[in-house]
Amino acid sequence: MAIAFFVPIPSIVFHLTSLHCHSLSTDPPHPWKWLAQHPIFLANILFFINVDLIFWLIGLLQANTWLIDLYWTVIPVLLVHYYKTHPNGEYALWRSRAVVFLTWVWSIRLTHNYFRRERWEWGKREDWRYNDLRKKFPRSWWWLQLFAVYVSQHAFLIGICLPMYAVHTSKKPWNGWDSVATIICMSGIIVAYFADTQLYNFVQKNNLLKDLSMPGIPNLDKGLWRYSRHPNYFGELLWWWGLVVFAWNVGHGWTFIGSLLNTFCLAYVTVLVEQRMVSQEYRAKAFREYKATTSVWIPWFKCTPTRAKDKNT
Structure with a gap:
């Protein structure tokens, strides 16, 4: 400390x-x-x-x-x-x-x-x-x-x-673009807070099940996580790009380079996290199904898996 x-x-x-x-x-x-x-x-x-x-x-x-x-x-x-x-x-x-x-x-x-x-x-x-x-x-x-x-x-x-x-x-x-930037930043903070809280509760519940020698829940697909595989990352990106809008509004649009670099970094981290998920046997199948129907970052409605479509045709 x-x-x-x-x-x-x-x-x-x-x-x-x-x-x-x-x-x-x-x-x-x-x-x-x-x-x-x-x-x-x-x-x-x-x-x-x-x-x-x-x-x-x-x-x-x-x-x-x-x-x-x-x-x-x-x-x-x-x-x-x-x-x-x-x-x-x-x-x-x-x-x-x-x-x-x-x-x-x-x-x-x-x-x-x-x-x-x-x-x-x-x-x-x-x-x-x-x-x-x-x-x-x-x-x-x-x-x-x-x-x-x-x-x-x-x-x-x-x-x-x-x-x-x-x-x-x-x-x-101060002008309208500053208000837009403020809304984007606050939206990112709020989305990230709820996404991280839902993830924390999911982990805590699985830890409790483990202590009770019960099988864990293989995948989080409730709340924001139903519409995005990484809503916490999406919220974080909203926050940083909201700051870019502030900078662009005062004539310094070049400062987007930092948020762009951070976006590429989170894209790489997303790949690492998902590889780690599928490497864990008990959750691999559930995560693959989840991945096939759920948006990566931007929250969106569930889609129908390609294989399911092929079977219906």
């Missing part, structure tokens, strides 16, 4: 010190003067030192990469406040407030889901995908994880948070 609280302090202290130095002088000393003009570059430096390197070293000492999972929910909050308080920041007050508020709501939801899933324990386990990589590359994992776990997520997090930077570079007044 102590580690989780103390690890972001170097970045926070550096940023607050930089703001203090900037406020004391109308002509800030070099190199802060240059860094003040390049907030994204500075964010990358702080991320590389504080997350890529320090988290990696802590992970080596603990033989566990749990910190990055926890801080995936925290870093966007730190970044949105960093961009808002940066000396070069300029923004429309209500757009900034909306994005900051939405980011906090998103973070609280995801953090709650993380602790609920982990039974309110810190660093109880690491992501199963990293565990699989650790087993696959036992000798080289000590250095490979720097790139596979930290540097890769460095690119994802800085990239998907680019709209937060864009929002704090323009004083364009």
